[in-house]
Amino acid sequence: MREVLDTLIKLQEIDSSILSLKQTLEIIPIEIKNFEKKMDEIDKQFENENKKVINLEKKRKEKELEIEDINEKINKLKEKTSQVKTNKEYQALLKEIETIQESLKKEEENLLLILYDLDEAKKVLKGIKGDIDKKKKEIEDKKKELENQINIITQQIDEYKKERRQIISKLPSEFYEEYMELMKKHKGLAVAQVKNSVCQGCFLHIPPQLYVEIKLNQSIYHCPQCGRFLYYKPEEKLEQTQVQTK
Numbered sequence: 414m415r416e417v418l419d420t421l422i423k424l425q426e427i428d429s430s431i432l433s434l435k436q437t438l439e440i441i442p443i444e445i446k447n448f449e450k451k452m453d454e455i456d457k458q459f460e461n462e463n464k465k466v467i468n469l470e471k472k473r474k475e476k477e478l479e480i481e482d483i484n485e486k487i488n489k490l491k492e493k494t495s496q497v498k499t500n501k502e503y504q505a506l507l508k509e510i511e512t513i514q515e516s517l518k519k520e521e522e523n524l525l526l527i528l529y530d531l532d533e534a535k536k537v538l539k540g541i542k543g544d545i546d547k548k549k550k551e552i553e554d555k556k557k558e559l560e561n562q563i564n565i566i567t568q569q570i571d572e573y574k575k576e577r578r579q580i581i582s583k584l585p586s587e588f589y590e591e592y593m594e595l596m597k598k599h600k601g602l603a604v605a606q607v608k609n610s611v612c613q614g615c616f617l618h619i620p621p622q623l624y625v626e627i628k629l630n631q632s633i634y635h636c637p638q639c640g641r642f643l644y645y646k647p648e649e650k651l652e653q654t655q656v657q658t659k
């Protein structure tokens with residue numbers, strides 16, 4: 414019976430390890446998705462700043478064309494001045510030129526403002542671009558690490574499963590069936606330790622007589638409340654030997 418108990422304990426250890434690895438396997442894809450989301454956010458931010466620059470470039474070109482047009486107009490009017498015959502006409506032309514020159518001045522100021530904004534936007538974009546490459550690399554590395562972890566964990570699970578098959582072959586089938594039923598019923602814990610006379614599966618206080626028997630680890634016992642297999646792990650031993658060696 415001692416052997417059966419040891420086998421059950423070992424089986425539980427393996428199954429607990431497999432379960433916890435499987436839980437990790439479920440979390441990793443979520444983490445990877447989070448990293449991908451972060452990457453999208455960075456791309457979006459870059460896209461937004463890039464759009465700003467493109468828009469300002471467009472505005473700049475339009476403004477420059479506008480200014481060119483105004484200059485052309487002024488030149489034409491200036492040419493006209495040599496052809497006018499009356500002083501009145503001449504004065505009217507000069508006035509017209511003056512008005513257009515004023516609007517030219519205004520548009521040139523507007524162009525300067527656009528150039529200033531463009532310069533700022535370009536600086537921001539450049540900053541983001543430098544950041545993007547760095548962040549993307551970081552995220553890419555983390556993603557790879559997680560994908561690598563998936564492989565490692567999958568391999569570990571396979572190894573545990575192999576070990577599990579070997580262990581089961583040593584376990585009488587009635588115990589294995591009971592074990593599997595308890596596993597299902599208790600969501601992954603069929604073999605519980607008794608610690609300070611408390612079942613670690615359901616936290617029932619084990620009756621003293623039963624506790625004494627369990628402590629011997631010579632037979633298979635079940636928790637009176639949850640039905641799990643129970644075992645006792647002597648923990649005081651270490652302290653005792655330490656005391657003795659002193």
Ligand SMILES: [Zn+2]
Binds near residue numbers: 613
């Ligand atoms: Zn219990």
